[in-house]
Amino acid sequence: MSRDTVLTAFSELKNRGIINSTGGKGYYVVNNNIRIQSKVFLLFDELNAIKEDLYKALIRYLANEVQIDVFFHHYDQQLFADIIKKNLDTYNYYVIMPANLRDIEACIDLLEDDKVYILDQLRPRIIKIFCSLSRL
Structure with missing residues (x-):
């Protein structure tokens, strides 16, 4: 071989x-x-009813072929960065809800653009990253 x-x-x-x-x-x-075809990294700020509904919808829609791993940053900027850095190149897709954290663009830039989905309030730099994704 x-x-x-x-x-x-x-x-x-x-x-x-x-x-x-x-x-x-x-x-x-x-x-x-x-049977798992893809792994999805899901990073929330906190667990609440909306995030639980979103998670359940993803599980229902993707259940059999996708493994979804959920992480929480609890509005802690350092924890946000640490979680992303620890999981670089480990997932097929990254779904991130940054909330109101500042200066997180450098962390998001570490990920491949075509693997990132941002959910939440978008600031100008994140909008640029988000809009550059050709699949959207």
Whole structure:
């Protein structure tokens, strides 16, 4: 097998959440549910009735082929940044609700534009990122 073929396969399995890697140790299986086609990162400010309804709607619509992982930043700017940085290149899509946090654009810029969906009040810099997404 070609090295590129193997690396592409590892990358696909990692994106689907089936394997993970540890530097110096290699790859290992973390989820044996091979039906999962995509992983979605969902970052809310807090849990309330609206966010719960949104989460339930996503689960209903995407349930069988998508794994949705929910995170909360609780209006803490550092926690927001830490959560995003810790989960770079781990998900197929990032759904983010930044709320009224300031200076978070640099964190959002770390993510690939075609994988990001922003839900919430949009400030000028975030609007620019959001509008640049070609799929919308």
